[in-house]
Amino acid sequence: MxxxxxxxxxxxxxxxxxxxxxxxxxxxxxxxxxxxxxxxxxxxxxxxxxxxxxxxxxxxxxxxxxxxxxxxxxxxxxxxxxxxxxxxxxxxxxxxxxxxxxxxxxxxxxxxxxxxxxxxxxxxxVTEEVQARGKRDLFASELQHRIGNVLTLVQIIARKTAQSSDDLTAFRATYESRIRALGKTHAFLSGTNWDGMTVRQVLEQQIQSELIDRVDAIGISGPDWRMSVLHAQTFAMAVHELISNAMEHGALATATGKVEITWDRPQDGSHNFVWKESGVSGLVAPDETGFGMQMLTKLLPGQLGGKAVCAFTPTGFHYMLVVPEDVIVPVGQ
Structure with missing residues (x-):
């Protein structure tokens, strides 16, 4: 050598x-x-x-x-x-x-x-660089998808709110309230909860933002289930409508009214969400169907592939949403 x-x-x-x-x-x-x-x-x-x-x-x-x-x-x-x-x-x-x-x-x-x-x-x-770029691309794609979903919801909210508002003042108050509800959920999902929200998280977020004085009037009970981002956004809007209706016409408009919220899984494998109001006297169904009822009975079950049933009983409004097994999964699954 x-x-x-x-x-x-x-x-x-x-x-x-x-x-x-x-x-x-x-x-x-x-x-x-x-x-x-x-x-x-x-x-x-x-x-x-x-x-x-x-x-x-x-x-x-x-x-x-x-x-x-x-x-x-x-x-x-x-x-x-x-x-x-x-x-x-x-x-x-x-x-x-x-x-x-x-x-x-x-x-x-x-x-x-x-x-x-x-x-x-x-x-x-260069594995780390390739995988990092892949994550960035996935993040950008997911972000674009979410923005598209939010804009679609905003358009629906604006159109439906305008149809049910008597004047610009009424439209502005209702529209801003709905957009705030959507914005809170979007902000929550943009933080550390990028993969979705649990049913309880959606409920607690909307209740705390709307019912500062009547939080104790609502009971919540159910397992730890997670919803996807898209489902959580629409579900949050439906919860906002339930709360707003209860505050204006239902159980939360009276000093003695109560709301019980439960969700469980019956033996058929589906998932049930139940909103049950009590303490109301002489409740009757409205003559016209507004955006809130359309959200609860058409938009939300349509997106989740489920069905909804509601009833205006004399003592309070009842609502049940039934969704397929794959829409909501236990946390950690």
């Missing part, structure tokens, strides 16, 4: 980036410690192995790698960005293969006196 060979191998091994030297048959002649650690394979297995046989892939990917290798052997630098390979975690014995992405730089070298044409392969693990 000449001094030049000794210096090259010493520098080669000290390089922190994974490197390998291959011959014209794509067999590994030399690897540094970083390469062994990166791919999770020992030097004794790597030396002499055909790289494409050692790390096989689909035909398209193998063709791309082969073309890059041949380009380096012809004297030109070739690079491949973000190649996907499933490789076991070298730090965990017997670990299952994980999705990993690699960037390859294939660099020509002077022919070796024994092995003939050779080239250098520099490898970089």
């Amino acid at each position: 000449t001094d030049a060979d000794f210096d090259f191998q010493r520098i080669f091994q000290l390089t922190t980036a994974p490197h390998a030297v291959l011959d014209a048959d794509f067999r590994i002649l030399l690897v540094n410690d970083a390469y062994c650690a990166g791919v999770g394979v020992g030097r004794e297995t790597l030396i002499g192995a055909h790289l494409l046989e050692l790390f096989p892939g689909d035909e398209e990917r193998q063709a791309l790698v082969s073309k890059a290798f041949l380009t380096a052997l012809s004297g030109q630098v070739a690079s491949l960005k973000e190649l996907h390979y499933a490789i076991s975690d070298p730090t965990v014995p017997a670990a299952p293969k994980q999705d990993m992405w690699w960037t390859l730089d294939c660099i020509p070298m002077q022919p070796h006196p024994t092995h003939g044409p050779v080239f250098l392969v520099r490898v970089e693990n």
Whole structure:
């Protein structure tokens, strides 16, 4: 071994980036410690192995790698960005293969006196960058989807509120109240609750924002169920309508009125949500159906794929929503 060979191998091994030297048959002649650690394979297995046989892939990917290798052997630098390979975690014995992405730089070298044409392969693990970009793209897509949902709800609220308002003053008061209810839920979902809200969280948020003086008049009972973002937004609007109606015409408009809110799962696998008012005297059904009733009986059950039943009893308003099993799931599932 000449001094030049000794210096090259010493520098080669000290390089922190994974490197390998291959011959014209794509067999590994030399690897540094970083390469062994990166791919999770020992030097004794790597030396002499055909790289494409050692790390096989689909035909398209193998063709791309082969073309890059041949380009380096012809004297030109070739690079491949973000190649996907499933490789076991070298730090965990017997670990299952994980999705990993690699960037390859294939660099020509002077022919070796024994092995003939050779080239250098520099490898970089870019898995974290690829996964981070994927999360950003998913976040942006989800954000755009949510904004679209909110704007759709805003349009529906504006149109339906205008249809049931006698004048601009009435429209403004009702519309602003509904938008505030939607805004509170949207703000909650934009924080640490990005994946949704529980039924209890929706109820407590709307009750606390609307019923500062009558919180004790409402009883809440039910298991810890989570709703998706879209369902939680619409459900919050329905709860707002229930509260507003109770404050104006129902149980919460009287000093002795009560509201019992329960949700459970009957044996048929569906999920039931029940709003039951009491303490009212002589309640009758309204002559016209406003936005609140449309939200409760059409918009909410329509979006959740369920059905709703309501009754104006003499002692209070009753409402039951029945939704399929997959609409609401236990927390942690």
